[in-house]
Amino acid sequence: xxxxxxxxxxxxxxxxxxxxxxxxxxxxxxxxxxxxxxxxxxxxxxxxxxxxxxxxxxxxxxxxxxxxxxxxxxxxxxxxxxxxxxxxxxxxxxxxxxxxxxxxxxxxxxxxxxxxxxxxxxxxxxxxxxxxxxxxxxxxxxxxxxxxxxxxxxxxxxxxxxxxxxxxxxxxxxxxxxxxxxxxxxxxxxxxxxxxxxxxxxxxxxxxxxxxxxxxxxxxxxxxxxxxxxxxxxxxxxxxxxxxxxxxxxxxxxxxxxxxxxxxxxxxxxxxxxxxxxxxxxxxxxxxxxxxxxxxxxxxxxxxxxxxxxxxxxxxxxxxxxxxxxxxxxxxxxxxxxxxxxxxxxxxxxxxxxxxxxxxxxxxxxxxxxxxxxxxxxxxxxxxxxxxxxxxxxxxxxxxxxxxxxxxxxxxxxxxxxxxxxxxxxxxxxxxxxxxxxxxxxxxxxxxxxxxxxxxxxxxxxxxxxxxxxxxxxxxxxxxxxxxxxxxxxxxxxxxxxxxxxxxxxxxxxxxxxxxxxxxxxxxxxxxxxxxxxxxxxxx
Amino acid sequence: xxxxxxxxxxxxxxxxxxxxxxxxxxxxxxxxxxxxxxxxxxxxxxxxxxxxxxxxxxxxxxxxxxxxxxxxxxxxxxxxxxxxxxxxxxxxxxxxxxxxxxxxxxxxxxxxxxxxxxxxxxxxxxxxxxxxxxxxxxxxxxxxxxxxxxxxxxxxxxxxxxxxxxxxxxxxxxxxxxxxxxxxxxxxxxxxxxxxxxxxxxxxxxxxxxxxxxxxxxxxxxxxxxxxxxxxxxxxxxxxxxxxxxxxxxxxxxx
Numbered sequence: 083x084x085x086x087x088x089x090x091x092x093x094x095x096x097x098x099x100x101x102x103x104x105x106x107x108x109x110x111x112x113x114x115x116x117x118x119x120x121x122x123x124x125x126x127x128x129x130x131x132x133x134x135x136x137x138x139x140x141x142x143x144x145x146x147x148x149x150x151x152x153x154x155x156x157x158x159x160x161x162x163x164x165x166x167x168x169x170x171x172x173x174x175x176x177x178x179x180x181x182x183x184x185x186x187x188x189x190x191x192x193x194x195x196x197x198x199x200x201x202x203x204x205x206x207x208x209x210x211x212x213x214x215x216x217x218x219x220x221x222x223x224x225x226x227x228x229x230x231x232x233x234x235x236x237x238x239x240x241x242x243x244x245x246x247x248x249x250x251x252x253x254x255x256x257x258x259x260x261x262x263x264x265x266x267x268x269x270x271x272x273x274x275x276x277x278x279x280x281x282x283x284x285x286x287x288x289x290x291x292x293x294x295x296x297x298x299x300x301x302x303x304x305x306x307x308x309x310x311x312x313x314x315x316x317x318x319x320x321x322x323x324x325x326x327x328x329x330x331x332x333x334x335x336x337x338x339x340x341x342x343x344x345x346x347x348x349x350x351x352x353x354x355x356x357x358x359x360x361x362x363x364x365x366x367x368x369x370x371x372x373x374x375x376x377x378x379x380x381x382x383x384x385x386x387x388x389x390x391x392x393x394x395x396x397x398x399x400x401x402x403x404x405x406x407x408x409x410x411x412x413x414x415x416x417x418x419x420x421x422x423x424x425x426x427x428x429x430x431x432x433x434x435x436x437x438x439x440x441x442x443x444x445x446x447x448x449x450x451x452x453x454x455x456x457x458x459x460x461x462x463x464x465x466x467x468x469x470x471x472x473x474x475x476x477x478x479x480x481x482x483x484x485x486x487x488x489x490x491x492x493x494x495x496x497x498x499x500x501x502x503x504x505x506x507x508x509x510x511x512x513x514x515x516x517x518x519x520x521x522x523x524x525x526x527x528x529x530x531x532x533x534x535x536x537x538x539x540x541x542x543x544x545x546x547x548x549x550x551x552x553x554x555x556x557x558x559x560x561x562x563x564x565x566x567x568x569x570x571x572x573x574x575x576x577x578x579x580x581x582x583x584x585x586x587x588x589x590x591x592x593x594x595x596x597x598x599x600x601x602x603x604x605x606x607x608x609x610x611x612x613x614x615x616x617x618x619x620x621x622x
Numbered sequence: 623x624x625x626x627x628x629x630x631x632x633x634x635x636x637x638x639x640x641x642x643x644x645x646x647x648x649x650x651x652x653x654x655x656x657x658x659x660x661x662x663x664x665x666x667x668x669x670x671x672x673x674x675x676x677x678x679x680x681x682x683x684x685x686x687x688x689x690x691x692x693x694x695x696x697x698x699x700x701x702x703x704x705x706x707x708x709x710x711x712x713x714x715x716x717x718x719x720x721x722x723x724x725x726x727x728x729x730x731x732x733x734x735x736x737x738x739x740x741x742x743x744x745x746x747x748x749x750x751x752x753x754x755x756x757x758x759x760x761x762x763x764x765x766x767x768x769x770x771x772x773x774x775x776x777x778x779x780x781x782x783x784x785x786x787x788x789x790x791x792x793x794x795x796x797x798x799x800x801x802x803x804x805x806x807x808x809x810x811x812x813x814x815x816x817x818x819x820x821x822x823x824x825x826x827x828x829x830x831x832x833x834x835x836x837x838x839x840x841x842x843x844x845x846x847x848x849x850x851x852x853x854x855x856x857x858x859x860x861x862x863x864x865x866x867x868x869x870x871x872x873x874x875x876x877x
Contacts, residue, residue: 164725
């Protein structure tokens, strides 16, 4: 009976299928047309609304196909027809596979071939993308459709679930601060995401089974509401997440020589600062959070957990780093210990290590680089209670050791490069030759940490530009485009004249880019304990 | 028996839609289930079709527990309901094409005859049909697979007199051995069709039996009716007398 149900759904939904297919074709076309550097303005601007239309269109189609034979209610025609429930469910899934995912695979294959990649090499990644979007997007949407009878009902239910999610998230962030989500905005967040996706898939599976085989709508809706709350409160503890990441380290013991030590200050007390830590101008800041992230950030900062923290600066030194290595600090926790060694406070330290970004061997040693200062954020009540006392301070670091795995050279102006490490790359001077744009596209996993140095044939170099956004995930598709894009903008000269570069007078055509690709060696934990010291002079 | 219900109870919170209802429908009969609005007729039918589950009690349909009614049995049961949600965006022809694939026993000759008789427009979308035409369509879809049991839930509701007459005539002229289980509060049409009848009120069975036995059973209830009129008492009169009697007894019960 699967075939007749699919035929019936096709005769009702073919206009919607045509719309989704047009959106898919347009998106693939604009993706191909915009190339590595964005192409014309109009196609580039259209990609964002088209991507939104892609999600909405596929979601709406998945909902519509389920709603053709709705589950809630007692008057639907299908209930009195000789249809097996399994056939009905499979017909809906197969319909989406045929009208959405088959065209998607064909278009992605064409896109990969047009991008100059081998289809056989790309096929696993393409199939993985299909399975990922099916299981993590379409099946959950179909589950929500299964507990509603109409699109209007679905929108009301969706709004209710979003309200539950946002309220729970805000309350959680207000109560626990950044600890409400220990792995968020870290390289380990993929483990949390995989766990959440697995939970969503499990919940969706339960809802579909309950609805298609038992038709217990109230119970299925309760599963959806409980699942929404579980998404907020079911957080992976940092120790578990980072423990799993350590277990996955590709080169265990590579960080054996690395240590983080306290670099004693000249004064008897630690420097106190209310200002935000100064960043490394050559190291780009993290991408700004989206609106929900910004709202949650507000509650993290203004909640009961971390109201008005006091910032202290602790000088540290990192020993054992080799010249081709980098150290990323994933997280630090601070403890205050009495002279006896017993702890009086322990908590997450959201303060960064300055200068911001990964630590080079040169910076770690203090050669030609500003000293490393660890910002320590303490809740004001802790500082008030213990700031005037003699204490020892302990910092527990979770760190990641990176190593150069490939070095590639390409012309800075209109260069082209093809490699296993970076995929297909090109360079293009921009903004009146004051900037070199490096753009690459690759199938599958892309490097999250690379450095680029501009140099001339005489060997003179501009300062290295480091682009590292920790993301330790194995390959998980995140985009509608099968080709993952990445790159860097490398300044050549400052048009305002404020900053001067060694090679600012050179023509881009006379320059090369030295690209270093870094890969993870080991995830490790390190601790430092200061001698007995006084944190500061808190006002009484 | 084609249908056999024993002590069926169905409650929604504190409201009891069925209160220990028992019923037997003989094979080959036209069995009319009569009751006022909210008496529990539709609830009973939904239980028999395994659309809802009883709170307690048991029902057998075509020798199968109603809780186990599935595709195999539904292929032998035709169902028409005034509240049936037909796929409104499908055209009449597309709907027939879909149903042909659903039923192995579908008789295309019977389908063609019914469509001719009921004058169903093939290219019209179902959602654009009038209520009467939709009921005719539901009926035309419930018969071509020659069901052993035809369940009709308020089939005359909202229909004009002409359509009602066509439907009743169609059922009355049936030549096969299909058992018809019919719920209605339109008593005049039922009277022309039914061989057996059951009255329910507030979820309880007041009477069940053949039309012939009904007259004898109703005699003492019609004491207010003049003797010479009792022979001519309609189904409506009998039903009203039974319902009033049941309600008076309920009111008189302590607590």
